[in-house]
């Protein structure tokens with residue numbers, strides 16, 4: 107069989123991992139585990155391609171989907187499997203395996219894989235049919251998503267460390283081709299646990315340098331004078347505003363983006379930009395709109411066009427000058443040229 111194996115999640119451009127973390131980091135664990143799974147599948151006589159999202163490239167987790175799906179759906183695969191770890195409240199533990207509900211092959215794989223992983227000592231939460239996860243619903247081959255254990259549970263994480271990558275890989279690989287594994291043969295593959303977390307409330311800062319779009323479901327987004335929800339509100343951004351993220355700041359209140367000359371916004375209300383970005387200005391009223399548009403275009407290296415209805419948000423992310431679409435913000439972007 108030809109099998110696509112994918113590692114869930116990625117490391118975004120700013121360094122944030124989109125995965126869960128606890129005693130073990132989900133992405134880091136699965137990235138290390140994946141080559142063992144591929145090797146076990148090959149030892150069983152199957153072909154396996156491994157897909158891991160590029161690191162420090164995407165600005166948003168949704169780009170993981172657009173990266174992986176065409177590769178899986180155009181690759182002529184019989185099966186695909188994505189590696190994940192669970193996290194909940196620190197107490198929940200065990201393994202579970204998802205499949206497309208109604209798919210009898212998927213159900214059989216998930217049941218066998220669950221038993222295989224449980225044979226390593228993890229609680230068997232079982233095979234779970236779903237029609238929710240994109241790696242299950244939008245993939246052509248028979249699709250499996252495995253949550254091997256809870257990475258925020260101490261017992262599960264200690265067990266995963268002592269089991270090692272090799273046995274976990276066997277449990278998953280054997281399950282994927284509907285073979286049972288008793289958890290006995292094989293061994294090795296030392297797990298690197300996550301370094302202990304610093305208990306630090308002062309923000310950790312990293313550089314950014316890219317655009318995102320605010321996404322507030324019609325509401326406005328507050329721009330604050332400091333990192334955290336207690337920061338004074340300096341201004342607001344309309345839904346769909348394009349903002350330039352200068353740096354990223356994390357503390358216990360979450361991840362915040364610094365917008366140059368304006369303040370901080372919470373990253374939960376921002377999404378990545380995937381379409382090409384252009385500057386559109388409204389002509390007619392005066393020539394200031396064109397002047398500002400030209401300044402933004404030059405400063406940010408984006409093409410500038412007069413608004414004539416031929417360029418729409420269907421094909422472009424548009425930064426408007428004039429026309430009431432957050433003029434204050436476009437002026438602030440233009441002002442970067444003079445203030446820095």
Ligand SMILES: [Zn+2]
Nearest residue numbers: 114132190191
């Ligand atoms: Zn996950």
